[in-house]
């Protein structure tokens with residue numbers, strides 16, 4: 001019997017480039033230096049640099065496991081009823097200001113990434129030719145998501161390397177220059193990767209320009225709570241837009257602020273200006289979700305719904321959020337103090353204190369980043385971003401030494 005030699009039908013598939021974040025994590029794992037630091041991953045770590053399970057999440061998980069025989073039943077519809085609370089919580093003030101004139105669809109989805117991808121699919125189907133404006137720089141996956149959805153995008157200026165701060169004039173000019181009706185992707189707070197957020201007055205100006213150009217604001221809200229430590233304050237940007245009666249999209253993640261990374265829980269909120277629009281948008285989003293992941297995971301959704309829907313648990317969460325953000329602020333301060341004490345070159349390190357949230361954009365060159373890793377065992381992304389969530393106060397002085405050496409001795 002002759003065996004037919006199969007011709008490979010997968011020959012034409014080219015190798016995808018490796019994920020840069022996975023590369024950083026793997027190299028970090030393989031390094032056994034005692035002072036090694038992983039500043040590449042945007043996940044919260046304790047002072048011992050360990051993952052953190054929030055107490056309120058432990059409590060609610062135990063409750064959920066103890067009382068439900070429906071625990072692993074799938075939710076047939078993509079809408080988990082308790083998510084009503086989440087919506088009200090995200091934009092609660094504007095919701096009240098507008099006396100319920102704003103109607104929203106609020107659907108649970110697969111964390112921040114899944115919410116962004118769902119919105120991208122909606123844009124691709126119903127806003128043909130519209131493009132999404134994204135900040136330069138931005139979280140690396142934004143480009144992947146819009147490319148994957150075949151949604152055209154372009155960049156608006158955001159980071160000014162001279163000031164290590166916001167290029168506000170550039171941002172406004174680019175948003176103004178974009179074709180009318182573009183989607184403007186804004187980081188709700190704690191911008192990734194720069195750690196630079198607009199001031200409240202700047203947010204107002206951004207909203208003016210977006211309104212003038214009939215653009216649609218699209219908030220990526222992955223770090224609520226990590227900018228100021230206060231969940232409410234961090235919602236200022238989108239509440240300000242919603243209070244103007246603007247239609248908007250919010251891709252919300254509960255991965256970071258509830259420490260539910262692997263539960264993949266988030267929500268896509270769409271604020272529409274009429275109930276008819278909201279119903280149609282909802283029907284289409286449900287259809288897209290049904291065809292891509294059918295129904296969402298429920299465990300994380302139940303945790304979020306229980307925490308947000310119960311005033312005592314909600315307060316407990318707010319307190320834990322404050323503690324997590326507070327730890328990051330304190331290592332920022334300690335790192336800055338160590339740099340000032342050790343470096344007498346006159347270099348301005350104040351950007352470390354000015355940036356907020358988990359990240360800082362250091363301005364280190366590729367060669368300097370290479371020195372940080374090969375000589376100092378400090379792992380970070382190639383764009384020069386560091387995540388302060390991966391730093392302990394015990395290692396601030398060590399990191400300061402690494403920075404000073406890399407900035408001054410490597411060009």
Ligand SMILES: Cc1ncc(COP(=O)(O)O)c(C=O)c1O
Nearest residue numbers: 042111112113139192222253255
């Ligand atoms: C700016 C930004 N948006 C969205 C996400 C996606 O988060 P999730 O893990 O919830 O998908 C991240 C995660 O790092 C992020 O940094």
